[in-house]
Amino acid sequence: MQHWYMLTLVGKDRPGIVAHLSAALFDGGCNLGEASMMRLGGNFTIMLMVEFDGNTHALQQMVASVAESMGLHLHLDRINAQLHKHLEPDVRITVYGADKAGIVARITGALAEAGLHILDMDSSVAGTADKPIYIMQIEGHAAEGVDSLQSALNVVAEKGIEAHLEAIDTMIG
Amino acid sequence: MAKLEILTYPDERLKQESVPVEVFDEELRGFLADLEETMRAGPGGVGIAAPQVGRFARIVLVDCSVTRKPVPNHGFMVLINPEITEWDGMKVGREGCMSVPDYTGNVIRAERITFSAFDGDGVRHEYQCEGFEARAVQHECDHLDGMLFLDRLVSRRNDLFRRKVYQK
Incomplete structure (x- = not known):
């Protein structure tokens, strides 16, 4: 079997x-x-x-x-394998800024409360050893809509951290 | 009208080139009605190409007036023997296909295109499309040349911040 x-x-x-x-x-x-x-x-x-x-x-x-x-x-x-049942992302969030502890926890925490289901996430530490920058890309499903996520992102955004959100409008042809 | 069966990859027929339409008759218009019904039956489908239902003729239907988020559109378009003549700008966007179930991926398409096509009565029209609708037309026209969006996949990651930079 x-x-x-x-x-x-x-x-x-x-x-x-x-x-x-x-x-x-x-x-x-x-x-x-x-x-x-x-x-x-x-x-x-x-x-x-x-x-x-x-x-x-x-x-x-x-x-x-x-x-x-x-x-x-x-x-x-x-x-338990679930093939042929992909969840499709409808939002992409990119975050970058000077690397410091807590960025991911704060931003993903706020987004989770606003209905984000992360389907794909990766992050890199770029820049140089003395000036590291953190870059994160997330794709997910906005269960409560993209506007809800944008509002959450506006609240947690802070000086020196760039956080952008865009809807993914998949074209099915 | 009848809903037609959609060919799904790995059906090899999706990789073959379609031939131009030469006769604009009642049989053709009957097929167009069936093709439209098939397109509208697909979940979220904004376009369809004749080879997707096993008719290897250069026929494409696009209707971006029904998207979840409104986009600039020309309504329902019947595009027979379409010829894209101008491409302008490039953008990465997400695409899926009724012939490739359970997968979506990023594809680079021209943002604005100019093209001509015949309607179901054999009358030639010129069109200019942009954005989502231009993407749909390019995706469907690819089917006529045996191309799937899988042939044009780019990295999931490679559009990082690009759009923002252009806007500043």
Whole structure:
């Protein structure tokens, strides 16, 4: 019986990890679902949905040797996969400014109260070591409308932090 | 009128080129009515191209008068043998397609286009469109050349702040 698992791998980045990993999974009889790989602060991170005809232990064993050979830590969860049911974002928020603690908590806190369901979020620390800047992009669903989010954003916006919101009007043709 | 079946990728037929319409007759107008019904039955669909229902003729319908948020539009347009002649400006926008269920992605399109097309009676018209409507026309015309928005996907991230910079 096929089961879906969420496989998370973290470690030092180097070229070829995705190719090596996906080949090992394919050779082991796995099918891949949705995946997201990001390089965060020079670290390789990936989360991928893996469909496998076996139990957690068997999959863990199969992936462990590959992960170890590439110096990656792994985490495996059995999941309930929901494919073909994407939630579509209808709002995009970009925030940037001098990097300081608390920006994300304050802004996402206000937006969550105003009905934001974050579907996709990523952030970078750019600039230089002595003048770091924080840049965050969020896509989400505005359950209480985009205006509600804009009002919330106006309240939490502060000097030195730029926060912009725009509706995503998806054209279906 | 009858609702037609929509071809969905990976149906290879969506990748084929459509041929110009040469006869403007009752059969064609009957098909246009069916195509319109099919477009209106799709959730949120503002456009449709004939190849999406398996008729490989250069026919496109667009109606941006029904969007959730009002946009500049020409109402319901029947565009037969459309020819885009001018493209101006570029903008990233989100697109989805009735032939590609459960996926949307960012695509760069011209902001303003000039084009000509024949109507169902074989009369040629000139149009100028902008924004959302221009995007819809370009998306549908792509279908006539076997192109899907998947062929034009750009990074989810690459429009960061661009618009704001232009506005300042």
